[in-house]
Amino acid sequence: MRPKDGKVDTRLAHLQTLRSRMLGGVNQVMRRIWEQGQRPASVRVRQAFYRLDEMRILEDERKPLPKEEQPFAARMVTPKGLQLRLMLTMLYAAQCAVGPGKQWGTPYPVESTAKHPVSWMSLSASVSQYAGPGIQLASEDVNRRRQITQALKTLEEMALVRANTGPGRFSTGLQLLCENGTSTVSSAIPYTAADDTEPYIEIPAEFFTCGWVHVLTNSEIAALLMWFDRLKYAGAEVGAEEGDPLTITYVTGDIRQGLYGLGRKAYETHQALDAYQLLDVIRPEKRYDSGKWEGYSQGESDLLCHRVSLAPAGFDRDAGEIVEDVLKRRDTGGYWARPMFSTPKRFDRFSMVSAAE
Template sequence: MKPSDFLRAAVAQERDGKVEIRKDQLQALMGGELPDAIKKAREIHARGKKPQVVRVRRSFVRLEKFGGTVETERKPLPRAERPLSAQMITPKGLTLKLYLLMLFAAQCEAAVGKEWPQPYPIEPDAQKTDSWEGLVATVAKYAGPGVQASSVRTNKIRQIAQAMKALEEMGLLKSATGIKGQVRRGVLLLCENGKSKDTGAASIPYTVPADDERFLEIPVGFFTNGWVHVLTNSEIAALLMWFDVMKFDAMHVAPEGRAPMTVGYVLSNVRHGFYGVGRDTYETHKPLEAFQLLDVHRPSKRYDSGKWKDFEEDSSGMVCHRVVLRDGAFDKEAGPVVEEVLKRRDATNEWRRPFGGFVQPQRW
């Protein structure tokens, strides 16, 4: 075997192992906390203001000024210089998911332009049955006997507290108690631009984005059907980028016999310099397409590997993938859809849609 073949085989084996781990974790979620978390989200939505979308200020996802040109995919923008959403792209951790859940809960209870008067505590109590423990779904395992042993519940609460600490360091929330070493009973949610970090004691409280502000929109089914728990941090960060692109920088095309589509695309320098999104996160368009959330239209001269047929430096035909958000993308419960795709991915080594959900990729 050639060294290059050995390397490709090793990479494929590592990738397949990750898919199998993800499938096992998903099945554990579906048989554990996911149904209760979905039920709680739907309850909060039904008794509240029933928003159809959750508004997220654009500054959470996109830098206001160009962050700089990136020479190679291997050297992206330093993490601290990326937008806050891209800073939360990690293999594990609840930071991004928890903050989005906070925005969802806030907009279920607070009017447009208003603050959220009573954010939830981590754990429920006699006065407040809503909590982050109930709204978050995790695979928190029992650590076993010994001094460091923790119950599953204690482990989950620790994960939430760690995510809150990270959000506090980013200037996205403020502890209501601030007592070191104790579980935070409540928080003050801060504006998602993170500028509270630069104002010292004068924190900027979160308000639901007003109509005249620049914000992207997350369909409410992302929360009430469990997608926020099932997707990876990279997939969520990529979705936020696509939501932003489709709202502010999209083109509108009218396929023959159909209504116009909102089509998004992003150039490499924009992806890096404004969104802080590297190649690995961008490539999540493959699983997102397999999950039937996006339709991806590929340039006719571009291979799936990213290489170009008849490459020329000055070619005007070199265009990016075009991405369309599918109608009703988040209307199905996430667990069964993703589970079927992961099983197929594990068996075929390809990202494919479930039977009946396949759409032949179009070429531009």
């Protein structure tokens, strides 16, 4: 038996705690604001949030773009930070609350009250470990509030939100700003959803209502944003013997780093996203499961990237249950794999002449 991966073991324990304490309740609140609001089928995210306007050229993949030059989503890929999940949740809440082109005048408070039961705490699922004296649950609530406040301060530094009564003072409310980051200290641009004239991606509403936003890692979420963008703006339609045509895409290392600011670790999340059945990852016919190539030579022209497509109805399932099942198998077997009786992919292998096709 392979030795256990400590990171997977820790993540699994964290997820199990999350599911037992709060994930179900948070998902209910997510669904409630959707049902009582505009009921968007998907949530629009402006391209500038996760992608640079111009490609940056990197000489060495081991030396990524400086943090300040990366798009917002890539900057938010940290082991424990809540800012990426919180920002996407805020965009979801705004598009549930008001229609296209309208400003959200009264975003939710940080903490729930009798008058305002919906808050950023009630829409966020995170486990805050507490090692001090006193009552554990009360201390967790205090620490969760601190986590959310700290995430809001980070978003404020990026000009994505603004506290109503002064920098960092979110207890009295906040204003959500445009996610393209064009606001300044002297000129804030209130948030409205992207219209059809702007480049944007659409995240299925089930990403929020079924809990995916809470159980995926920051790297997995940032990679998903990249794949949504590639499928929309760099996808190719391929036919199938049965069913509708399929849109597939790929990304090379220079584009992944120079356009999306994501390193190799974020790219490798395609294995987990495939195991969760959110993406269908299709390997070139000469590539083994290990990533090695049959008959590899440095000058080969057919060293193709993986192709990726969206798995049908992948987000419509309970995220906590799916991810926990996959993590258990990953923790035991040491590899990412789908359940034995999962829906088969429409393509498992492909044969093309070059990655430029």
